Amino acid sequence: MNLATSSTGPVRATMDDVARHSGVSLKSVSRVINGEPHVSATLRAKVEAAIAELKYVPDAAARSLAGSRTFIIGLLLDNPSPNYTMKVQKGVYDAVRAHQYHLRIDNVDSSVPDDEFSAQLEALVRNSRCDGFVLTPPLSDNLLLLDFLDQSGIRYVRIAPALEKSRGSGIVIDDAAAAAAMARHLWDLGHRRYAIMRGPTAHMAAARRRDGFIEELKRLGLEHPVIEIDAGFSFEGGIRAGDSLLASGLRPTAIFAGNDDSAAGVMAACSKAGLKVPDDISVCGFDDSWIARSVWPYLTTVYQPIEEMGHAAASLLLRRDEPESALHRLDFHLVVRDSTAPPPQA
Amino acid sequence: MNLATSSTGPVRATMDDVARHSGVSLKSVSRVINGEPHVSATLRAKVEAAIAELKYVPDAAARSLAGSRTFIIGLLLDNPSPNYTMKVQKGVYDAVRAHQYHLRIDNVDSSVPDDEFSAQLEALVRNSRCDGFVLTPPLSDNLLLLDFLDQSGIRYVRIAPALEKSRGSGIVIDDAAAAAAMARHLWDLGHRRYAIMRGPTAHMAAARRRDGFIEELKRLGLEHPVIEIDAGFSFEGGIRAGDSLLASGLRPTAIFAGNDDSAAGVMAACSKAGLKVPDDISVCGFDDSWIARSVWPYLTTVYQPIEEMGHAAASLLLRRDEPESALHRLDFHLVVRDSTAPPPQA
DNA sequence: CAGAGGAATGTCAGCGTTGTCAAGGATATC
């Protein structure tokens, strides 16, 4: 069997068939399909009827050869977290399909030296002709990539950008406000001794979460300093940070981790140390990723609308009437589950 | 800014440029690019030099319009597990890119009524012209889908098929043998009282794991029957099944769960019940997915080469010389971590 | 009511490849 000639399925109708069938010119069919102005209602109706009857579907290859669009949106991926990535991907997919576009995936590896990275990008853009790219973190803040796309005149939308936010369009949530909300939750439960597990230093959103958390606690009147430890964004990082925190003898009653993975690690460290969550100590995360419901007790966290962010990013790319650059802020909300509770009575 | 005209990047060289540059005909360039026979070494060298110099890249749209290939491989997704999906996707992506193809993602929802599902498929195949599809479970065993693809004459490769294995090509591992290996591991540790958490009933691979596990134990001389409980493939399912098992008063010393997620749930149930893993009870999973290292203690499990399976599937699709139908078996191996240990002294 | 301007529709030449067919040259066969 041969790849090339294997499609022996029913013959697809062409635009010519539609034109003949509805008694109008080829170009008029084209106009209807592309929603161009200056088409009478009568003609449109005729053509649409013919399209429906013949089950006509425009040929993407011919369209992109003749026109200048490819009807493909590229999703640029370089994120280690499968949960996050899949959610973004789902959102982008839905938006793209709703516009009759297709989703193309492209992975890049930004952990290589700059020149190699540039070579990757060049190859990618040369090969993968797309009408636009959705950039996921950490790519959203990769200046080399942004420069390259700008210079090539390729449209893009950034998900959760932190640096140079005026470049391209971006979809964000207010990390600081979200962290502040978590701070209030813990404060209201009665906690007064806190630790925070910082995310990766390169991750700007993580820094904003930290700042928002600490600011809010100060505003609420916290006296003790907040203990800070680097934990990264991984389970291993969380467990390590948790181990060393608990070994140090410091005993916060609540720990805020930079994301759900590290929070899960912290919880593991607590149970290793014989502390029960949430009775002895409260732990909370950020993202409401899938792992938040794959640990026991279920994790209190901040819901980030990741799928919606992907959807919004793709939609932005597909709206031709969009301004050059804009930052769209989406809503988060607190998800209180079982890993936070009032502190133990001293 | 307009999607259509935004690409003001450098002008791409066309095949015509290459032909002129190397002093040969258009068709000869085409022959070189497509690796067709009957091309002299001299001509090939000239053309290749010109291609390199002009940085020529064939235009995919023109190729698929003129020829009958699209240079796109579709990945059909309907799997709830992001870990699994991302791994498959990565493998498929790498294989596809190595052949200068592109990866298109398409989601379908097989949880809807049959007629609605058929409509989805029809729309998908009508719109998404691909040179072939990679099917992931549970789609690999969806007969409606297989019928549809066969009938449309579209090539596909199935990942982990269980039913009607002679249809299309398939990439599998030996689930029964893998489960048997796990059984031997536990037996060698000294366990004699087992429970097994069954996967979803519709999931054939899960059934094979169960059978392989029990068969092997019988072969080894197990006397007590293995306790069986349905847990599905989710964390919640695992925790529920674990709760009811432990509440029942039955006390196996080792629990084999159908996948890592349900194993994590079982571990949570154990710690809720005050049992320490692995000192009081051993727990093991299947897949070596990402969650196996996101629980404490790290999970003993079976490594399935999911990424390689995706890679193999796509490669199969891209080899034109492949027979109609073939089943390719890939290797698994045991990953012994911290969740299994000898049973407590009675 | 002539002329201008705009709305509605049509004609036609590509877009950048590949498939078909033909032609010329080299090699093999009797």
Added chain:
DNA sequence: GATATCCTTGACAACGCTGACATTCCTCTG
């Protein structure tokens, strides 16, 4: 040495659609 056969190369017409431009038919304006 003539004919048959294969190898190598090229000319040219699609592929299905859109962009530029032409044409017709209104409707408005003064």
